[in-house]
Amino acid sequence: MLMGDLLEEFFKRPYIAAKVAEGKLPDTWREIVGDRAADVTTELRLEKHILYVRIQSSVLRSELFYQREALKEEINRRSGVRLVNAVIIR
Template sequence: MVSSFNKPAHSLKEVFDTMISGFGWDELVKQEKVPVMWREIVGEKIADKAAYVRFENGILFIRVESSVWRSELYLRKESFKNEINKRYGSKIVDEIVIR
């Protein structure tokens, strides 16, 4: 009889990653990181004025309080998009819509 104690141990992360991949949920799980990344990338000050609304089909929707903030974010949206994609490891955000 072979003991199961002789098998190499796997971390919980490895087990979850295998399950997620097995079910084909990789992209869905990664997309759920976008709101957190948004806040980290733009910082607290901007995130308080420019709120994540949703992420759908490669488009990140952001709501702003004023036209001044809309203009500021519009000028910086490419750099925000590039930073999210860089952190993600591939192109997940195609466009950022600011309203």
């Protein structure tokens, strides 16, 4: 077997894929919400499949609050694994 095939197989394992996706979460968040919202995001923490997000701007916080379900689905779609079950915005 080639080394590339072994690595590809390794990173496809659910636990490993989830950890890689979790490490990429800040970049994924920026891609989804844009630079403006990502710049005022002060906390982005994943615990037990719940994403906790702290936003400085009350206007953006309200806007993202109503988009929680869409944010969750987009994060999971881009991650390729079921990473987030709920998004809590504070």
